[in-house]
Amino acid sequence: MNYPNLLQGRRVLVTGGARGLGYAFAQAIAQAGARVVIADILAGRVQQAACELSAQGLDVSGVSLDLADPASITRCLERTVERLGGLDGLVNNASITNSGGKRCEELDIETWDQVMQVNVRGTWLMTCAALPALRQSGRGAIVNLASDTPLWGAPNLLAYVASKGALIAMTRSLARELGGDNITINAIAPGLVQVEATAYVPEARHRLYIEQRAIQRPQLPDDVSGAVLFALSDLSRFITGQTLPVNGGFVMP
Ligand SMILES: NC(=O)c1ccc[n+]([C@@H]2O[C@H](COP(=O)([O-])OP(=O)(O)OC[C@H]3O[C@@H](n4cnc5c(N)ncnc54)[C@H](O)[C@@H]3O)[C@@H](O)[C@H]2O)c1
DSSP states (O other): OOOTTTTTTOEEEEETTTSHHHHHHHHHHHHTTOEEEEEESOHHHHHHHHHHHHHTTOOEEEEEOOTTOHHHHHHHHHHHHHHHSSOSEEEEOOOOOOOTTOOGGGOOHHHHHHHIIIIIIHHHHHHHHHHHHHHHHSSOEEEEEOOSHHHHTOSSOHHHHHHHHHHHHHHHHHHHHHGGGTOEEEEEEEOOBOSGGGTTSOHHHHHHHHHTSSSOSOBOTHHHHHHHHHHHSGGGTTOOSOEEEESTTSOOO
């Protein structure tokens, strides 16, 4: 994924950039000319990821972040703005799943609350923390990583699905709140992507997803990166409040 000048000079924060999709997004965004900060709860791994990407000649640095902790969110934003000298883009990518494989009555309240705390409250607080810098940018863009699971009603994953449905709803409301500041906000809804975090999903389930796609092959992180680049770039300045499924045609809402 290489569009050298698409995000030239932009300053972008990617949460959850230590591995998986967030890492791929950070790489693609930096290859498109942006300066990038990746933030993650995996403090050692986020520094390692930043080193790897820097060794490729990309402008990427790492900071630690715990989205469950409001003070950590504030610190992360302060450090990001200090390093980048401002902020033009925020990719709300970090999240937890935790509730996989359990029926609704098997879920415990602690798990439900953890998922909501990180995925929903954390994204809300991170967005608020970034707003002053995004307003100052004059052309801010926010990308929320939702999922296609709330679009087709994935079973046995209720807390996660509810949290991603909340992100889609928040994206719509926030688009109206932020439009006057020339800040766009859109959600990307990937299907099942082959990454470390989905290695636990049985092979048979992966096959089922592939068979039900219009494009019948495994989904890889780079399949999602293009949508993120588009949502951060000037190509999408009049698109806001939208949710874009990126799943090879698994659902077509
Ligand atoms: N992989 C998929 O199939 C898939 C499908 C649809 C949507 N998504 C979404 O894409 C995004 C990335 O998913 P992924 O598959 O790369 O998963 P992942 O678990 O590899 O990435 C999530 C990142 O967030 C970080 N994180 C977790 N809790 C945190 C916290 N409290 N504070 C800061 N960072 C924290 C993790 O350390 C990790 O690096 C997520 O929002 C996920 O819901 C993924």
